Amino acid sequence: MKKFLNTPESYLSDALAGLAAAHPELRVDAENGVVARASGPVEGKVGLVSGGGSGHEPLHSGFVGEGMLDAACPGEVFTSPVPDGFLAGVKAADAGRGTVLIVKNYTGDVMNAQMAAELAEDEGLRVEQVLVNDDVAVEDSTFTAGRRGTGATVFVEKICGAAAARGDGLEAVAELGRRVNAASRSFAVALTACTVPTAGRPGFDLPEEEIEVGVGIHGEPGRRREKLRSAREIVGEMMEAILQDSPLESGDEAVVMVNGMGGTPLSELYLVFGEVARVCGDKGITIARNLVGDYVTSLDMEGCSITLCRVEEGFLPLWDAPVNTPALRWGV
Amino acid sequence: MKKFLNTPESYLSDALAGLAAAHPELRVDAENGVVARASGPVEGKVGLVSGGGSGHEPLHSGFVGEGMLDAACPGEVFTSPVPDGFLAGVKAADAGRGTVLIVKNYTGDVMNAQMAAELAEDEGLRVEQVLVNDDVAVEDSTFTAGRRGTGATVFVEKICGAAAARGDGLEAVAELGRRVNAASRSFAVALTACTVPTAGRPGFDLPEEEIEVGVGIHGEPGRRREKLRSAREIVGEMMEAILQDSPLESGDEAVVMVNGMGGTPLSELYLVFGEVARVCGDKGITIARNLVGDYVTSLDMEGCSITLCRVEEGFLPLWDAPVNTPALRWGV
């Protein structure tokens, strides 16, 4: 394993120390697993919190700031935060109008967040959860743990963040988040496996010339293994899976993200975006806004995910609203 | 070789097509090798152009926009643009007050840019060149091609961009760029080699447990090979090389960049930044501003570079001035 780290055990706390050093506008509390705005909860605003295992940076801590999250709860690498972690996040965000807790749909995340929500309610705090489950690679999801939450998390965090900033109430922000999630679909492909620091070796062996199709963001193998093909063919397959399941129809607008998994050069992501744009053009879908870059990563994995969100009433002004975080910034 | 691409030969043009699709605010002319602001040269402003081989994205095309470059000239992967390319960039930027051409100090870049400058002057355009040569890994540089230009390019582009935007004249912008370069030092380390698409295999073999110290940004081997050590030790060595050569002294302020080479996860870059901050603290150097992320990459190389720029009179307001480009955005 080759990584810039001191010890595998101190990886997370050392990375959080660096985050704190780089961003004085954030309050980084490694012990309790919370990254929050240094300025504290915003008077009169609904709180917005998201959390999950670490290793997906900039998600979620890089999205804490004006117009987006109030707090993020980073768990151990690829491990959901404990209830205390989620609870600490809620407390760091709550300004009396309640808190929306964004949870990616993984068994661990759901259970720990649920426990935290109950603990918070015991303490008299109001919490609404928004479950993100956008990954169409999980097919027979009704009989299982359901679909994973991946790229759409960024869309939910951005749009809910803007809604909270303009003063929307608890239920309204949560309902909006659910609408954004319902309008979004993702699919991911990996060229290489990632290496968890404490494991010290890649999660799976992937021969040269083969790729994992339908991977998640925790280094797990995908739905199937295929021969490496051209970007056009790979994107074609990803887009087919997405569009088959998506509410998007010809004539619709979409917000599109081409997301790198941590080890993919930006130039390749732009190349992929070019192919996505071509497919959208063919299907009569207009790309209203886009993000190309590393937003929801899997440590050092080489790979990318594509997320499409159907633009619905009210989404775009909230998308365009000012945001000022380490990883997403415009309009400020 | 595992990459998202259609053919190795179409890699660059396909990536540029994606860039164009993602950023309608840019005019991407792949044929002539120019990426410019779609809105054209800015009336009354000195033009600012930078160029070099591709494969370092977001450098330079990701820095075209308000408050930074007017045009970028992307050459073939790791190959300096031809004179026609640089010239096309100058023409895309020039609004009658002359153009500053930022050139990283590589034999090819210098010669091609010089030819372009002569051609431009033949056509009655005024061109001032700013040479960037900040890489302290090149030791005996007086007898050779001199030091390479790396991370400081971002600082020169940002600060000159702001100076041009506020209306500074041709010589003033160029002189400022030279001051920023003179105040900056960089050092880079690689954990893996990168793979040029047309080559199809990594530029060098690096055994597990070994790193290349003092690498450039073109996949060339470094000054020496060493055993992988802790991030603290590696950063200690990099900082020593930088500070030994830098004008920075205790009590000074610095702008610091921890830059990923394309395949390095953000969390590791923050971890490295934490170590840099520790060394700066020990040496009495205040980090006034910082960038942590992928800015000057080498395709898919895993590695990082550290750049420190001593803050001099007038630098910080220009650093803080609004910038609105794909890869750097604040204050707008």
Next chain:
Amino acid sequence: MHAMDTALAKAWVAAAADAVSAEAEHLSRLDAAIGDGDHGTNMDRGLTGARTAVDGLEADGPGPVLVKTGMTMISRVGGASGPLYGTLLRTAGKRLEGTEAGVADLAAALRAGLEAVQKMGAAKPGDKTLVDALYPAVEALEKAAGQGTPLSEAAEAAAAAAEQGAQATVPLQARKGRASYLGERSIGHEDPGAASSALLMRALAGVSGA
């Protein structure tokens, strides 16, 4: 041993922590095949914490020891296994009220814990989860209780049943947890949670047999 007292409960936690520590890499490797490769690290972190937490605990019965263990796992582990194992032990511990727990008490307590786990995670036997090891283990304890078997033998039977149950997850397709995302590719691997459950029951047999 005919019953579990405070000391035995603490010994169980310590033995479980030891066993999981020793097998942490193996558990994580099982998890890497069909999950995200952290199950060993997770359980190790939780049980190491629990061992310390119960070590100095003043308790006049096994109940509070298990409650403390469960709560420590909830607040230290995270992931899927933290809430599940935490709930199992916390619920079971709450049911044990006296200074000692006989086989029947233990069976009833673990049944209650298992039911809470199944309610929380919605997993049935056959879904390729830790339930596949715990379910037969609890059944074995119940059977032993009915027959008046001593604790040492009952725990041995439960451990054997758990091990068999864990082994039986190999050919199954996962329907719950992270492994379910792999669909058919989850077939052919042992479920890591079932494996750690078997380790826990084996640790109980070990300390009960003394």
Next chain:
Amino acid sequence: MHAMDTALAKAWVAAAADAVSAEAEHLSRLDAAIGDGDHGTNMDRGLTGARTAVDGLEADGPGPVLVKTGMTMISRVGGASGPLYGTLLRTAGKRLEGTEAGVADLAAALRAGLEAVQKMGAAKPGDKTLVDALYPAVEALEKAAGQGTPLSEAAEAAAAAAEQGAQATVPLQARKGRASYLGERSIGHEDPGAASSALLMRALAGVSGA
């Protein structure tokens, strides 16, 4: 052959393009060892372009053919080799004015080209660059011109000198170009530019010998 005419100049460019195409991967691999691995691709792109550019060129002498080749390389290659080879050939071509160039004309033209290259790149023999192959090649042509050697033999001598010069770069430490960044690690590898220069001179010998 006693002199170079338009057809021979074109044949040289075509033969050089063929040779570099065939050796492109080898040249890039040499460059990967001490540079950035693109020298073969660069030269191939340039000479393939030049071959097409001169193919239909109406020229009444070798001069314009070399000028066109140089200009094509300047506007197609980029990197260090584009301006250097471009300047070499453009400068040399400008010196060739008649319909034919004898050995002495060619030697003088290439000397002028080499001087322009050295002025541009500030490289001396021994700096581990293409100068190390070109310099002895031009010297060999000059010597042949002085002795009245026919072109075919002169070109053969120049090719041999260039190949020897390229080979002699192996033990040198680079002082110019990208390889200089490696310091002592540049020792032990052949300079890619010197290798491509030797290919160019060998191509000249090949077409002149016909």
